[in-house]
Amino acid sequence: MTAYTAIVSARFRMLLQYRAAAMAGVVTQVFWGLIRVMIFEAFYRSTTASQPMELMDVITYVWLGQAFLAMIPWNTDPEIRQMVRTGTVAYEMLKPVGLYNLWYARALATRTAPTLLRSIPIFVLGMLFFGMKAPESMVSTVGFAAAMAGAIILSAAISTVLNISLMWTISAEGVGRLVPAMVILFSGLAIPIPLFPDWAQKVLHVLPFAGLSDYPFRLYVGQIPPENLWMVLAHQIGWTILLAFLGKYMVSRGIKRMTVQGG
Amino acid sequence: MSRITVENLVKTFRVAERQPGMWGALKGVASRKHRVIRALDGISFTLDAGELVGYIGPNGAGKSTTVKILSGILVPDSGRVEILGKVPWKDRIRYVSCIGVVFGQRTQLWWDLPVIESFDLLKDIYRVPDAAHVKTRDELIDLLNLKGFLDTPVRQLSLGQRMRCDLAASLLHEPEILFLDEPTIGLDAVSKLAVRDFIRKVNREKEVTVILTTHDMDDIETLCNRVMVIGNGRILSDGTLGDLRKRVTGERRLIVQLAEDGMDVEDKDAELVRREGNRIEFRFDPDRIPAATLISRLASKYPVRDLFVENPPIEEIIAELYNDLGSA
Amino acid sequence: MADSLKLYFRYIGISIRGQMQYKASFVMSAVGQLLLTFVEFLTIWALFDRFGSLRGWTLPEVAFFYGIVHTAFSFAEGVVRGFDVFPAMVKSGDFDRMLVRPRGTLFQVASQEVQMMRIGRFIQGVAILVWSASALDVDWTAYKILFTLGAIMGGIFIFSGFFVLQATLAFWTIESLEIVNTVTYGGVESAQFPLSIYRDWFRKFFTYVIPLACVNYFPALLILGKEDPFGTSKVVMLLSPLLGFIFFFVCSKIWQFGVRRYTSTGS
Numbered sequence: 001m002t003a004y005t006a007i008v009s010a011r012f013r014m015l016l017q018y019r020a021a022a023m024a025g026v027v028t029q030v031f032w033g034l035i036r037v038m039i040f041e042a043f044y045r046s047t048t049a050s051q052p053m054e055l056m057d058v059i060t061y062v063w064l065g066q067a068f069l070a071m072i073p074w075n076t077d078p079e080i081r082q083m084v085r086t087g088t089v090a091y092e093m094l095k096p097v098g099l100y101n102l103w104y105a106r107a108l109a110t111r112t113a114p115t116l117l118r119s120i121p122i123f124v125l126g127m128l129f130f131g132m133k134a135p136e137s138m139v140s141t142v143g144f145a146a147a148m149a150g151a152i153i154l155s156a157a158i159s160t161v162l163n164i165s166l167m168w169t170i171s172a173e174g175v176g177r178l179v180p181a182m183v184i185l186f187s188g189l190a191i192p193i194p195l196f197p198d199w200a201q202k203v204l205h206v207l208p209f210a211g212l213s214d215y216p217f218r219l220y221v222g223q224i225p226p227e228n229l230w231m232v233l234a235h236q237i238g239w240t241i242l243l244a245f246l247g248k249y250m251v252s253r254g255i256k257r258m259t260v261q262g263g
Numbered sequence: 264m265s266r267i268t269v270e271n272l273v274k275t276f277r278v279a280e281r282q283p284g285m286w287g288a289l290k291g292v293a294s295r296k297h298r299v300i301r302a303l304d305g306i307s308f309t310l311d312a313g314e315l316v317g318y319i320g321p322n323g324a325g326k327s328t329t330v331k332i333l334s335g336i337l338v339p340d341s342g343r344v345e346i347l348g349k350v351p352w353k354d355r356i357r358y359v360s361c362i363g364v365v366f367g368q369r370t371q372l373w374w375d376l377p378v379i380e381s382f383d384l385l386k387d388i389y390r391v392p393d394a395a396h397v398k399t400r401d402e403l404i405d406l407l408n409l410k411g412f413l414d415t416p417v418r419q420l421s422l423g424q425r426m427r428c429d430l431a432a433s434l435l436h437e438p439e440i441l442f443l444d445e446p447t448i449g450l451d452a453v454s455k456l457a458v459r460d461f462i463r464k465v466n467r468e469k470e471v472t473v474i475l476t477t478h479d480m481d482d483i484e485t486l487c488n489r490v491m492v493i494g495n496g497r498i499l500s501d502g503t504l505g506d507l508r509k510r511v512t513g514e515r516r517l518i519v520q521l522a523e524d525g526m527d528v529e530d531k532d533a534e535l536v537r538r539e540g541n542r543i544e545f546r547f548d549p550d551r552i553p554a555a556t557l558i559s560r561l562a563s564k565y566p567v568r569d570l571f572v573e574n575p576p577i578e579e580i581i582a583e584l585y586n587d588l589g590s591a
Numbered sequence: 592m593a594d595s596l597k598l599y600f601r602y603i604g605i606s607i608r609g610q611m612q613y614k615a616s617f618v619m620s621a622v623g624q625l626l627l628t629f630v631e632f633l634t635i636w637a638l639f640d641r642f643g644s645l646r647g648w649t650l651p652e653v654a655f656f657y658g659i660v661h662t663a664f665s666f667a668e669g670v671v672r673g674f675d676v677f678p679a680m681v682k683s684g685d686f687d688r689m690l691v692r693p694r695g696t697l698f699q700v701a702s703q704e705v706q707m708m709r710i711g712r713f714i715q716g717v718a719i720l721v722w723s724a725s726a727l728d729v730d731w732t733a734y735k736i737l738f739t740l741g742a743i744m745g746g747i748f749i750f751s752g753f754f755v756l757q758a759t760l761a762f763w764t765i766e767s768l769e770i771v772n773t774v775t776y777g778g779v780e781s782a783q784f785p786l787s788i789y790r791d792w793f794r795k796f797f798t799y800v801i802p803l804a805c806v807n808y809f810p811a812l813l814i815l816g817k818e819d820p821f822g823t824s825k826v827v828m829l830l831s832p833l834l835g836f837i838f839f840f841v842c843s844k845i846w847q848f849g850v851r852r853y854t855s856t857g858s
Contacts, residue, residue, distance in 0.1 A: 276856070277856070331687070334691055335690070335691075336687050336690040336691060336854055337854055337855075338851075338854050338855045352854060354696070355690065356693045356694065357693070359690075359691055359692065359693045360693040362691075366687070366688075368685075369684065369685065370690065371688055371691075373605075375609060376605065380605075384601065384602075384605075387597070387598045387601060388595070388692050388693065388694055389692075389693060390594065390693075454736045489771065
């Protein structure tokens with residue numbers, strides 16, 4: 001345990017050395033959040049028609065998005081990119097744990113750690129200064145927490161599939177470039193899903209990405225009633241399992257491909 | 264008439280100090296402590312056109328700092344420098360057109376471009392007329408034997424090849440002064456010889472003034488008739504190599520190779536330095552006992568097969584020089 | 592001057608050739624950029640679909656703002672993003688190499704690289720600009736077209752000034768310069784919409800502290816024939832592209848100051 005604390009404190013010290021970076025990251029996200037909030041405010045003020053979501057809820061939603069941005073699978077793991085590029089990915093295949101499970105665990109860790117670091121200051125600032133509301137109710141809080149857990153599991157699954165696709169080198173660049181746009185749009189980070197046109201919403205509810213942020217956030221603000229938590233979880237878990245199958249299938253094809261190519 | 268005049272150069276650096284521990288790191292977010300390093304503490308010398316000067320000293324003595332100031336990329340705290348009638352850092356763009364610089368560790372060439380394209384780019388950067396460029400370039404290619412890899416990207420060259428290309432590149436615009444910062448570092452023996460040969464030729468035939476900083480004493484011994492030693496920001500010695508040696512010590516070395524092993528060899532006027540098998544090295548003071556006397560004495564007492572009289576290695580001389588001044 | 596231009600084109604020719612060697616990667620990056628930025632426009636479109644208007648502004652009007660800022664920004668990115676590697680150059684001592692060459696430092700750093708992949712955002716910006724121009728109820732005289740181009744040029748200078756400023760910071764600190772990216776990307780995000788929709792302090796910041804309003808807000812107001820609700824005079828709006836150029840000039844002076852400091856401290 002002491003070794004662990006030593007490592008963590010060493011890491012913290014290292015992070016503090018780069019004082020500007022530590023502060024800049026939070027500043028960037030707060031700035032971004034502010035811009036989005038103002039844009040929504042302006043749109044809401046342009047019409048008297050009632051909307052599927054209240055402005056106050058949208059504002060909280062935006063700040064939740066900033067707080068948990070690090071959790072979204074919007075890029076591929078640079079270490080894995082490097083591994084594939086240099087061929088050392090072969091060593092991963094020699095490990096006793098299956099490649100999918102190995103990379104899944106890795107994705108889980110990658111998604112959780114920075115999220116914790118970034119989310120706390122933004123939560124604090126958002127609540128104190130920027131109009132972020134507390135969860136709708138105790139029950140909503142529980143629902144939110146459960147859905148976030150589901151979201152992280154789902155996010156890791158998506159990440160893993162993306163990372164596995166790196167084994168097909170042509171896709172590596174493509175994935176890294178094309179996916180962020182899709183994920184951000186389809187997960188509701190750009191616009192809460194209820195504000196999309198109706199036909200678009202139908203599609204988005206089927207895709208896995210809604211479970212990453214839109215569902216948990218809407219549980220938080222109560223726009224999704226806590227009773228519907230099971231639907232959210234079913235969606236998330238269902239997609240996680242599907243992606244796991246897809247991932248394992250891709251792994252077996254990928255391994256064949258790499259061994260044929262000579263790794 | 265190119266003349267380099269350096270008077271009383273002083274240069275200090277402020278280095279930020281990292282404080283240890285967690286508390287130190289947090290303090291570091293708010294403020295940083297600094298340490299002042301006096302890199303140059305009053306450097307003065309003059310060079311005439313066509314000289315080939317060695318500039319040596321231990322790491323951190325101020326060699327690179329001096330070269331940077333002389334090439335115009337660093338401004339001293341105080342002191343005067345006049346080269347080719349200009350002040351290097353004041354007139355940077357004009358001044359820099361007249362000098363050539365080779366940094367041993369980093370290349371001046373473009374990493375991904377074929378050598379010949381780098382040369383071509385430099386022609387445009389230095390505004391060299393086409394005809395003059397072709398003539399100079401081809402001459403340099405010939406002298407340095409670059410023909411074989413002109414179309415190779417610089418990143419694929421060996422260190423020796425790259426250094427030769429860098430040397431050529433530094434002279435394409437026919438500068439009057441050449442600064443060479445560790446040009447033979449890391450090179451194989453053949454390349455070193457080629458580089459030294461080239462430097463000597465350029466200095467003799469084109470009258471290019473050369474300032475050579477190096478750790479390699481062979482460079483100094485074969486090329487420079489004038490050596491400046493810098494230590495702790497000061498010039499410790501400025502003269503010929505012979506002067507330098509005499510200044511530190513008049514001693515000489517005598518190396519004796521015996522016909523048989525396992526004998527004890529000694530002499531009252533000579534001190535044993537080291538012994539390797541049947542090869543024994545002595546130091547002696549030629550003022551106390553002439554070499555000839557010592558040799559005949561040893562030869563008559565012991566089965567001597569071969570003898571060499573040498574100067575002490577220059578590294579030891581330099582080391583002694585620092586020690587002397589350290590204790591002064 | 593002429594030979595500097597010739598040399599510049601030579602440099603970027605080399606940069607482009609180098610990038611074209613990795614054709615697939617370039618195409619991917621460009622397409623990716625195009626999609627990423629197009630998604631931004633999709634979100635704007637979706638919001639207009641739901642809300643109808645933005646404080647009195649219509650979608651084609653907002654698209655006009657959007658087109659100008661993205662065109663200007665992507666062009667500046669293509670040309671001046673080479674400054675991104677500048678902090679690394681200072682650290683490795685490669686900047687010394689440039690100081691030893693008889694050319695301006697700003698010129699040399701800018702010449703190293705032209706980022707071809709920025710063409711993705713550029714294409715998307717131009718496309719939306721053209722669409723908005725056709726959808727708008729504006730009489731496109733030669734004068735208005737020229738002014739639009741002038742606005743884009745002014746915007747290019749403002750964003751370029753920013754990238755130079757960001758690189759100049761490397762003379763003082765080796766630490767992360769993310770904070771400047773915050774302002775540039777944040778600026779682009781916000782300038783997609785007319786600045787008048789934002790809160791007062793924000794609008795003032797991006798008008799007086801950072802001349803973002805000169806990129807598209809003022810010029811667009813003039814072209815669309817609208818008044819600035821905050822009373823900025825028409826003269827100022829007319830001169831706004833020029834202000835962009837002045838901003839860049841100031842940034843280049845700060846750069847020179849940075850170079851002087853570097854040669855004094857040798858850090």
